[in-house]
Amino acid sequence: MKTYQFHFNNNKKTAAILLWFFSTLLTITLTTTILVVPVEDYFPNWLLLFTFPLMLLSIYKLYKVASRRQSIEIITVNKEGFTSSCFGAVLFSEITSIKIPAREISLLGGVNYDYYKRTEADIPHLVTSITANDGKTLCWVLDEWGGLYNSKEDFSVFFDFLTALTDQMYPLYHDNETASTYLKILDETGSWEKSREQNLIG
Known part of the structure; x- marks a missing residue:
């Protein structure tokens, strides 16, 4: 774990x-x-x-x-799913959708911090959500380079969790291994949805 x-x-x-x-x-x-x-x-x-x-x-x-808008999250990941101190337990097989603002994250091809320093553009608040088949939605809002509610290190830990999550979920729905990439189960916009035809492998 x-x-x-x-x-x-x-x-x-x-x-x-x-x-x-x-x-x-x-x-x-x-x-x-x-x-x-x-x-x-x-x-x-x-x-x-x-x-x-x-x-x-x-x-x-x-x-x-x-x-009060700042929360401390503790997530424990195992082979079947993960447990969140804020949202409870979720099995990987129960997840029906994942939405990540991939185009706004520098690690995934978004603009880097220097761009925001040189311009007057607002640093985006990155909203990530996971929905389970019982309708429960888990939502986290973080700033990639730190802000009022999280530090840069907090985002780094959160990104590691997202990487572990998608690495665990990919083999459930794909029997072929792909090249090593960040968050490989997601499309280029940072989204994944479980279709009705999609069945678990194995």
Whole structure:
């Protein structure tokens, strides 16, 4: 058995983050306006007794909600499948689809980090999903070169897991060995879907 541990963005609480983000923006604007601009006729100074604590509360709530989007994943892979600390156990034979943003990953032919340093292009948030035949979907969001929720090393561990996963699944549906490539069961877009006609080998 092989174990992989990494941090990732669970992509939860988006609505709450937006709420507290705009609350923080509003309270900072009001507080700054009262402190800097002489607008006593419109905003009396005693409003600071309300806006300043609200600003601190909004900043704190935004930080707490945003920090909850980071999860620690521990995945153990064996011959039959893998067990995720966040999503539970999944057998390889139960997986019906895999979707990986292959064209945005530098290891798979996507642009490298220097491109994003030289341009104003946003670094993509890479969303990987695995769906099982019971309808359960496992989803991980990571940044290849590190970000707010994961480090570069976390992505490297996650990519090792994807490589092990696809290496294990390939012999289940193909009786011929291919040249050594990354994530060889997937197509060029990073997708794989189990068709109705596709049966397990052996």
